Amino acid sequence: MKSNQKGFTVIELLASFTLTMIIVVFLFEIVLELKDVYVNNSLKTRVIDKNALIATNINTKLSKKYISAASCASNRCTVTYLDGSSDQITVEPDGVTIGTKQKIAMPEGAEIENAILTASTVTLVAADPNVDNSYLQISYIVTGGNLNEDVSFNYVYTYH
Secondary structure, eight states, X not given: OOOOOOSOOHHHHHHHHHHHHHHHHHHHHHHHHHHHHHHHHHHHHHHHHHHHHHHHHHHHHXXXXXXXXXXXXXXXXXXXXXXXXXXXXXXXXXEEXXXXXXXXXXXXXXXXXXXXXXXXXXXXXXXXXXXXXXXXXXXXXXXXXXXXXXXXXXXEEEEO
């Protein structure tokens, strides 16, 4: 009787199984790392989009009327217009409120820290009506969630 020599030995099967498992483990680690990068960049992109929306809405709100004065205290700025009306901009850990009704929230897992709101008039040596000498500045840092680095926001609006 002739023996069949066409099969694999147990050692060959164990070696191929071991090599396959090593490759699968490395691929699994790469997939986990890529998932973390995706989640971080996704949150960072959403925070940047929210900051752009905040800047656009503040600019739209403030440029509709002529500003006569602005003052800031703590986390709130009050802008007074020439017609006597006023608006408030409030920065809180969960988002920014522009006016009384419009709140733009940060994405879940991210929060605002170190908010600095400033309103000031720059004293010019020779007053020039064509030069903006007053400004409103809103700065803050967004942290938390899966962000591996903080995202900063700095908005400056100049007016006469």
